[in-house]
Amino acid sequence: MPLPSNVDPRETEKFSGLAAAWWDPKGPMHALHAINPLRTSFITGDFDVRGLKALDVGCGGGLLTESLSRLGAQVTGIDLSQEILELAKMHAAQQSLDVDYRYMNAEQLSEERPNTFDVVTCMEVLEHIPQPEQVVSACSRLLKPGGHAFFATLNRSLKSFAFAIVGAEYVLHLLPIGSHTYGNLIRPDELRSWARKNNLEFVSSASVVYNLITRKFSIAPHHDVSYMMHFTRR
Numbered sequence: 366m367p368l369p370s371n372v373d374p375r376e377t378e379k380f381s382g383l384a385a386a387w388w389d390p391k392g393p394m395h396a397l398h399a400i401n402p403l404r405t406s407f408i409t410g411d412f413d414v415r416g417l418k419a420l421d422v423g424c425g426g427g428l429l430t431e432s433l434s435r436l437g438a439q440v441t442g443i444d445l446s447q448e449i450l451e452l453a454k455m456h457a458a459q460q461s462l463d464v465d466y467r468y469m470n471a472e473q474l475s476e477e478r479p480n481t482f483d484v485v486t487c488m489e490v491l492e493h494i495p496q497p498e499q500v501v502s503a504c505s506r507l508l509k510p511g512g513h514a515f516f517a518t519l520n521r522s523l524k525s526f527a528f529a530i531v532g533a534e535y536v537l538h539l540l541p542i543g544s545h546t547y548g549n550l551i552r553p554d555e556l557r558s559w560a561r562k563n564n565l566e567f568v569s570s571a572s573v574v575y576n577l578i579t580r581k582f583s584i585a586p587h588h589d590v591s592y593m594m595h596f597t598r599r
Contacts, residue, residue, distance in 0.1 A: 387426030423490030
């Protein structure tokens with residue numbers, strides 16, 4: 366099946382190659398396993414998702430998707446790696462979780478199901494997309510009025526380059542080498558501008574930081590490296 370538009374095939378191939386090890390908490394995606402509880406708590410900190418319709422854009426193997434499902438949300442996960450989606454479907458079935466996984470991007474789904482979801486998450490995805498503002502726009506269209514959108518990405522800054530690329534990939538091996546390209550990273554003001562133009566109102570932001578001494582991740586208020594943002598659709 367051909368890839369939809371607004372996708373970098375190299376990025377899709379890169380993550381497809383990690384499919385077999387996606388659910389190994391000590392494998393190449395171990396950092397994602399470590400931060401998943403933190404980003405889940407950021408998403409669910411202000412309201413109960415039980416019974417809500419949630420969409421996970423760029424769901425990968427389903428770490429966040431399954432977390433939202435376990436909390437009682439009716440979850441749809443979309444991704445453009447068929448290999449990873451098959452893994453996600455199999456893992457959800459093994460956990461007796463009812464998740465609707467689909468091979469499509471946010472733009473396609475927004476044409477099919479606009480004004481549908483109470484919650485849309487798009488975590489660690491925008492920096493891998495050729496036209497990230499299109500994804501922000503699609504996420505807005507997918508939301509019901511008053512719905513919640515959550516994005517997570519990396520700041521385009523020298524500190525981010527030093528810590529998130531050189532440090533995390535080449536020194537500490539928290540991420541597979543080549544996970545990120547500096548020029549594709551997104552400044553917080555850029556994300557907020559795209560959101561504002563697409564009828565999304567800023568609510569809050571936070572960052573996931575890594576402590577070199579404790580070797581643990583935690584939530585911090587600043588966003589000079591990685592950051593998460595919460596918006597609501599006006």
